[in-house]
Amino acid sequence: MRILLIEDDADAAAHLAKNLRDAGHVVDHAVDGEVGANMAGAGDYDAYVIDRMLPKLDGISILNRRREAGDETPALFLSALGEVDDRVKGFKAGGDDYLVKPYAFPELLARVEALGKRRAAPANVTTRYEVGDLEIDVLTRTARRAGRKIELQPREFRLLEYLMRHADQVVTRTMLLENVWEYHFDPQTNVIDVHVSRLRAKIDKDFDKPLLKTIRGAGYTITEAD
Amino acid sequence: MTGLREPAALRPQDAEASADAVNVAATAPANASAPAGEPAARGGEESAPGPPENARAETAEVDGGWPADKSKEEAAPKTARARRRARDRRRVGGKLTLNRLVRTTAFRFTFLYVLVFAVAVSALGAFFYNSTFAVVDRQTDEIINQDLVVLADVFRNDGPGTLRRVLRERAAWRDDGVYIMIASPSGAVLAGNLTALPEEALGADEGFFDFSYERAAIDAAGRSVGEETRRGRGKLRRFQASPQSDSSFLVFVARDITSHEDLRERSQEQITRIGAATIGLGLLIGLVSSRSLLNRVEAVNRTARAIRQGDLSRRIKLTGSEDELDHLSANLNVMLDQIERLMSGMREVSDNIAHDLRSPLTRIRARLNDALKADHQQKDEALRATLRDAEGMIVTFNELLSIARIESGEGAGAMEPLDIVSLAEEMAELYEPAVQDAGFKLVRRLRPCPTVLGSRPLIGQALANMLDNALKYAEGGGTISIEAAPSPDGRIVLAVADDGPGIPKAERSSVLKRFVRLERSRTSEGSGLGLSLVAAVARAHRAALRLSDAKRSAESGERPGLRISLVFSAAEDLG
Known part of the structure; x- marks a missing residue:
């Protein structure tokens, strides 16, 4: 993925850029809002990672300009402001995701990759997802593995659907909580893990090849690869 | 600006602890963990940072540095703010001087009111005065005119002799009538109760004129007690015996108007006096009411000064009258409660951050120090432990910020x-x-x-x-x-x-x-x-x-x- 990183904190930006490059992405870095807006206008990126508070032009304004110019590139806001109102402002400006500083890098990586995926498979309405021999139909809300129907609770289905939509990507616990339950907080206990392990019991237990994998220190992924 | 500084009073907040169930009242801060005896934390005078600045500083820190040019933008308005603050400081202080009283809104309103009232009263007074006395004047003139008509009849029908007799009779009546009949051109006074034509008659033609004359003063028993100056109003008329004749008779008919002139003067005086009293009383009431209003506003000012000097627990006393000032004060008090809560929340957050982040930071420093001198494997171990500490600190920090932000509303x-x-x-x-x-x-x-x-x-x-x-x-x-x-x-x-x-x-x-x-x-x-x-x-x-x-x-x-x-x-x- 080609990622434009607009961040004025040199240390944080260098660290972030290095890690994103290590994960196989191409990263351009802009040091302030104006440079960032210009670079966004000039280059063809798969995702923007924008700090909300920037010199010269703040993150919200940059994205407003891009959206006015018809630029639909998905954007993730980085911010020290993490309350409900801030998030709402970020999403209103056309942001696609919102991550509060300080964050763990795997969380950021997972979210940026999820954004890129969203772009790669645009609005063509897919109602069926497949990973290996596991398939789900969003319309009939059914899941099958190797042709065998799997009984899922509604929430389990939403969980599986989210994982399948982001197949081969890492999905973090907070991403799951945000997208499946629509809550934004860090649970202090293992609530999400328990849900995931129950889902895993339903889709993987009776089969040789596990699909739902735990990525240590990051989250989960559903993938055919080992 | 002295003497109002008091040690910050921390309210007892844990009183409910002994209750069966602990109720945390929604408004009272439940966390009284800030130790008492720390007035410095809230006591700073001008230097005490306002909550918004505080919050911004905190955000900037989290963000890893407030952008440099933004802080420059901030600098410019700051001098203007300082000027404004200095001007405000001049305005907020001071005793209840007359100058301040006169400049209060209440006094200005009263003054305006009194002014309008005075104009209205004068207009009304002038109207009554004129209509009353003009009627009396007209009546007097009417009587004189009628007299003259009758006398003219007498002269035409019965001649000067009868006229002279009638005038003598009239003059002998002890009423307000004043008469004199003079033969012309001889100038002999033929009849009447005046000794001569008044001087004022010289300039007057056929019209009415006012004059003064001397008359014997008579006491209640009818005795003469010297002379007095009286005022009258009358009209001069010349009776011609025949168009050809040289001789004619001047007849002056007048009424004594001394009593009603006196009344007129007294009324004038009275009206002026009442007017002056009204205006004076109005101004006095204005001063008194502005003073009481100013006193109440001053109470608000006193509280504001005390709070500015660091005593955040001060509140405006309500009078219980439930008037608009009381409502305003009550509102201000609620606002002050909120500010105090925010301030104490802010202070607590910083206290807590200091408290809870200091120990892991100290631990990290010690560990890294040791790691510098250690071998590779120990270094790795130290790094991992440091990472765990950092993650723990991030969790704590996020939670603290969440709490602070929730509490700030x-x-x-x-x-x-x-x-x-x-x-x-x-x-x-x-x-x-x-x-x-x-x-x-x-x-x-x-x-x-x-x-x-x-x-x-x-x-x-x-x-x-x-x-x-x-x-x-x-x-x-x-x-x-x-x-x-x-x-x-x-x-x-x-x-x-x-x-x-x-x-x-x-x-x-x-x-x-x-x-x-x-x-x-x-x-x-x-x-x-x-x-x-x-x-x-x-x-x-x-x-x-x-x-x-x-x-x-x-x-x-x-x-x-x-x-x-x-x-x-x-x-x-x-x-």
Whole structure:
């Protein structure tokens, strides 16, 4: 993925850029809002990672300009402001995701990759997802593995659907909580893990090849690869 | 600006600790953890940073540096602000001088009112004066004219002799009539009670004129007591015996108007006096009322000065009159409560950050120091330990910020009508697997409730923290119940109860303070901020947070369990 990183904190930006490059992405870095807006206008990126508070032009304004110019590139806001109102402002400006500083890098990586995926498979309405021999139909809300129907609770289905939509990507616990339950907080206990392990019991237990994998220190992924 | 500085009074906030259930009143800060005797924290005079600046500074820190040019932009208005502040300072102080009294709004209004009133009274007075005395004047003139008509008749029909006789008779009447008949051109006075024509007659032609004359003064018994000057009004008429004749008679007919002239003067005086008294009284009332108003405003000013000098606990005294000033004062007091709460919240956050982040920071420094001298494997170990510490600090820091922001009323914008029951159901669904995995049974006790005005994310998070708390501390228990039900007084109770060891009454208020974990739970994980966040959410919703025994009457030896409840008012009750 080609990622434009607009961040004025040199240390944080260098660290972030290095890690994103290590994960196989191409990263351009802009040091302030104006440079960032210009670079966004000039280059063809798969995702923007924008700090909300920037010199010269703040993150919200940059994205407003891009959206006015018809630029639909998905954007993730980085911010020290993490309350409900801030998030709402970020999403209103056309942001696609919102991550509060300080964050763990795997969380950021997972979210940026999820954004890129969203772009790669645009609005063509897919109602069926497949990973290996596991398939789900969003319309009939059914899941099958190797042709065998799997009984899922509604929430389990939403969980599986989210994982399948982001197949081969890492999905973090907070991403799951945000997208499946629509809550934004860090649970202090293992609530999400328990849900995931129950889902895993339903889709993987009776089969040789596990699909739902735990990525240590990051989250989960559903993938055919080992 | 002296003498008002007092040591900051910290209100007792833990008084309820001994109560059966700890009630955290929605408005009172539940966390009295800031040690007393720290007036410096709030005592700074001008240097005490306002809450917004404080908040900005904090954000900047988190963000890793406030952009340089923004701070420059800030610098320019700051000098203007300083000037304004200096000017305001000149205005706010001062004693009740006449100058200040006269410049009050109340006095200006009174003055204007008095002015308008005075103009109206003068206009009215002038109108009455004129109409009354003009009527009297007209009557006098009428009488004189009629007299002259009669006399002219007499002269025409009966000749000068009869006229002279009639005039003599008339003059002899002791009334207000004043007459004189003079033969012309001889100038002999033929009849009348005047000795000569008054001087004023020389200039007058046929019209009326006023004059003064001397007359014998007569006392009540009819005796003559010297002379007095009287005033009269009359008309001169020349009677010609025949058109050819040279001789004619001048007849002067007048009325004595001394008495009503006196009355006129007295009335004039009276009107002037009453007018002056009215204006004077009006101004006096104006001064007095402005003074009382100014006194009350001054009380507000005094409070403001005291607060500026660091005593945030000061409040404006209400007079109980429930007038607009009282309403204003009450509003200001509520605002001050909020500011004080925010300030103490801010201070507490910084205290807490210092408290809780200092030890891991110290640990990290020591560990890194050692690692510099250690071998490769030990370095790796040190790095890993440092990373764990940093992650713990980030969690703590985020939670502290969340609490501070909730308490500053940030979530208030997201308040919406909420169905607590469906929210509780969602949370139960989210937590049920984890609860079961931990070996508990999750019991739902959900009954239909009226709508609550609240923030779904905040209440959701509070409920999650309550459930986390039960999961962590209800060791040895068997069930965790999540309850939502209307209370008999029309409020809505959202509660999580467990059958764990519970919390002794004496310790209940302290667990709501930040970073407090009871001694026996020291070993388990957690920042100790979970319930503080619940308390903050409760305050943001003006809900009561109660900790009580889950079992009403636990027998000795039986575990009482803990029940944490949030008691909300129904949305319609909040208006």
